[in-house]
Amino acid sequence: MTERHLKQSPPLLVRPATLDDVSSIAHIMQKCFDPVEETHWHNQQIKEAISGNHLSVFVIVVSDQMVGFLITQIVVDEAEILLIAIEPERQGVGFASHLLQGWLNAEKQKSRLKKISLEVAEDNMAAIKFYHSAHFEQVGLRKAYYKKANGERTNAMILARRL
């Protein structure tokens, strides 16, 4: 997606995260994810993700305020999306699409990515719609993969997009 597709057009920027972003990322994570799931990281894990070499962390900043983040892991020519989240009040206007495209543009300068994959809970309809709109297709299913706050288990869909 390009800025042209955004339903709002404030000044916005997609950039690699810095250590100054840790608390904002943690804040958005708390608001967006169920703490029972493995999607809830401690500040130290976020710091290590930003400063280490194994993961890539990007943020989207709108009018100087961070509204979302993306954490990926790249192994050779394949990327896995570990987490993506947009502030609940700022969802539905194209920011996740813009963040994904901004990250992809930056990564393509450095590596020859051939595939992006991810796991998403089968009942996370917003995320599934988002990924379908970003041209991901289902390639597998992990049964009872996620545990929810109420103790129930949910299947994980495995989605992938070839580049």
Ligand SMILES: CC(C)(COP(=O)(O)OP(=O)(O)OC[C@H]1O[C@@H](n2cnc3c(N)ncnc32)[C@H](O)[C@@H]1OP(=O)(O)O)[C@@H](O)C(=O)NCCC(=O)NCCS
């Ligand atoms: C998934 C998520 C990142 C999408 O962010 P977003 O900024 O709202 O997404 P966008 O505005 O870029 O939407 C992209 C597409 O998804 C669709 N979409 C997004 N949220 C939707 C919803 N709640 N219901 C229906 N469609 C939705 C949009 O309509 C759009 O489709 P289009 O391109 O055909 O117009 C956001 O809902 C979120 O942070 N969820 C909580 C965290 C999460 O579950 N992350 C994913 C698992 S790691």
